[in-house]
Amino acid sequence: MNVAINRKLILNILLFVVMIGVIIFVIRDSLSEIFTELGKTSWPVLLGVTMFGVISQVIEGYTIKNIANEFNREFSIRDGFFASAYATFYRVVTFGTGSIVSEVIYYHKKKLRYSEGTGTSALRMITYKIALMIWALFFLVVKNDAIQRYITNGTFLVIAGIFVTLLIVSVLLILSLNINAQVLLIIFCNRWFKHQKLRDIVDRINNQVYSLRAAIKAFIHDRNAVIRVFCSNMAKLVVWYFLPFFILVQEHPTIDIWLTVALISFTVILGGVLPAPGGIGGFEFVYVLLFRNVVGKVDAVSSLLLYRYATYLLPFLIGMIYVLFNKQRQINHEFKKAKKRS
Template sequence: MKLSINRKLILNILLFTVMIGIIIFVIRDSLGDIFTELGRTSLPVLLGVTALGLVSQVIEGYTIKNIAGEFNPQFTVRDGFFASAYATFYRVITFGTGSIVSEVIYYHKKELTYSEATGTSALRMITYKIALMVWALVFLVIKSSAIQAHIANGIFLVLAGVLVTLLIISSLLVLSLNINAQVLFVIICNRLFKRQKLRDIVDQLNNQVYSLRGAIKTFIRDRNAVIRVFCSNMAKLVVWYSLPFFILVKDYPDIDIWLTVALISFTVILGGVLPAPGGIGGFEFVYVLLFRNVVGKVDAVSSLLLYRYATYLLPFLIGMIYVLFNKQRQINHEIKEAKKEVND
């Protein structure tokens, strides 16, 4: 028994050390530009951006609470707040590969089954995507001339981005709500894909769809929860979309708030559609492309880095503190257990 405890303790210490190393590498190489920009930012702007970032995290916590709370009524806004930060932390240190898995594990630790946890994660993504589409269409009506002025065929590209998002959501919902569609999907995939690796991916997707079916059926029974989740997603995007205006208005007092809000809404939709040259992220490429015609390239890049701080780095830092605190507490507990075994 003592050997197993010592092995577990050594493994956790090793994982803790590796995690610290990855964090240092990511902060230095991947997030270094954001920290540099934070050092150049005035205190009032920095505090305001931080406050908006925290508000959006609280709203996200409320959103997750209303979804996960359908399966575990004890799930709180605080749990949802840290769920988002936890997933963001692992998305950063695993370079995008571990976000969903970590989120599901977090929900499972909060007494959701793996099926309910997977469904909660999928519902969170779907409701967020719906809010993105709604705001993009609203601002396309209000500021269609703005996107057309900055990108050739901009209206068509925004509509294409909305259509792609709609197809993804519709496919998931059809497969989840219609068992015959799911069976047909599996049959077609099994005929098309002969390699075991591809079939494993299909099986994994099939399990996720199955989990999503149960989650959707449970979730849509509570219409008030559906409304609350939709409204909270819309509200979170309002906070996110107000960030560029807040960042730029000090140096550009005449800037149009509706223009900046519309441009960031289009950026989010187009970020996944337009190809990005030179390895630049799609979101970053579109953001600079749209905002440089309004405030110049230098200020566009500066505002982009502050936007990324509020929506990406800040949740990462919160998640990092949460993970390291819990990992340290776990190691301390195992040290006590090891000492107890030795004394016994």
Template sequence: MNLSVSRKLILNIGLFVVMIGIIIFVIRDSLGDIFSELAKTSLPVLIGVTVLGLASQIIEGYSIKSIAGKYNPEFTIRDGFFASAYSTFYRVVTFGTGSIVAEVIYYHKKGLKFSEGTGTSALRMITYKIALIVWSLFFLFVKSNAIQAQIANGIIWVIAGIAVTILIISALLILSLNINAQVFFVLICNRFFKKQKLREMVDRLNEQIYSLREAIQTFIRDRKAVVRVFCSNMAKLAVWYIIPFFILVHDHPQIDLLLTVALISFSVIIGGVLPAPGGIGGFEFVYVLLFRHVIGKVDAVSSLLLYRYATYLMPFLIGMVYVFITKQREIKHEIKAVKKES
């Protein structure tokens, strides 16, 4: 019997069991409120929110396909759809720490090099954050009075959120595209890291950054693809931003669409830069803070839970099903391999 094959099987089964345990824990303790809210939601609202959530997921799949397709033409919208769900699943089960690694591994399984997968993940993040900034600036221009009325110094908070987001984008682009920044990084590392193993790690990282730069430059040369990805991110956010209005208009027919969309845009840009595990807590805090003055705290929390269902829980569940199916296939394949070696 091949010991490495049997060890791989045991490891996969062990990981599968641990994963199920984490999922049960997360669903019971972190996502239980969302399921409770879904049980109280009327069927038309639930169907509408589900449709909007799926629509945003399909748009995200198209966006990812537009990036990854530059490196592997066989990469499909379906692959992009499940890439987003796969990443969200691992973001939940690793409490926000393993989503990027999981996403890059997924791309590698779909025929991309690791540098291309990293480039796809980085470009996905950059274009998403640029879309966040554009929507926030637009609503800051047309609805600045709304944020100022809800939070003291609200405009300053939004501008701060935009500024931090710009800094994140700039850091990613500088590290990815500027060779001088890469040389400076290597010089600093060589100065402080004297051990051979650390030097070798720096060299490998340097090679990955170089490959990443090539991957990103390959994409940005295609201006039409850049425009497609940017527009699809704007469209995805537009769908997300409509969800709270769709939820609230049934009980609050007087609510203003533009105000609702502006408040959710401000919630995302401010909450996205607040320190919180998995990027969840900061957004929730700002969302309730903004919407409670418009619809009351109870309805604000209810709409938040449904919004989280469409944008967070649904991709997680899709990713969970995908991971379960692929893991079961891997385990069955390894069991057959062990029997064959026996």
């Protein structure tokens, strides 16, 4: 027993050290440009951007709480707040591969079954994408001239982005709400996919869709929860979309608020559609492409980095503190147990 406890303690310490190393590597290599920009930003702007980031995290916590409450009534806004930050932290340190898994694990720690956690994560993504589409359609009507002015065939590309998003959401919902569609998909995959790795992927997707079906049925039964989640997703995007205006208006007092909000809405939709050259992220490429025509490339890049701080780096830092605090507490607990046994 003594040996087992010591091994667990040593393993936790090693994981803690490795995690610190990965964090240092990520901050130095992947996030250094954002930190450099933060160092050049005035305190009023930095505090304002931070405030917007925290507000969006609180709203996200409220969104997750309203979904997870269908499975655990004790799940709070605070739990949802840290769930989002926890998933962002692992998305960064695993370079995008561990986000969903870590989020489901977090939900399991909060007394949701793995199937319920998977459903909560999927519903969070679906409702978010629906909100993206609605805002993009709205601004396509209100500010269609803006996208046509800055990108050739811009209207077509935005519509294509909306269509791709709609297709993803529709497929997930059809498979989740119609068991016959899921069966047909499995039959099709079994007939055409003979490689074991592909079959394993299909099996995992099948399990996730099954979990999503149970979650959606429980969720849509509560209409008030559906309305709350829809409104909170729309509100979170309002906070995100107002950020570029808040950042840019400091140096460009005459900038049009509706124009900046429309452009960031189009950026989010187009980020996953337009090819990005030179290894640049799709979102970053489209953001600079659109905003440089309004404020110049230098200010566009600066505002992009601050936007990324509020929507990406800040949740990562919150998640990092949460993970490291819990890991340290776990190490202290194991150390006390080992000390009592010695």
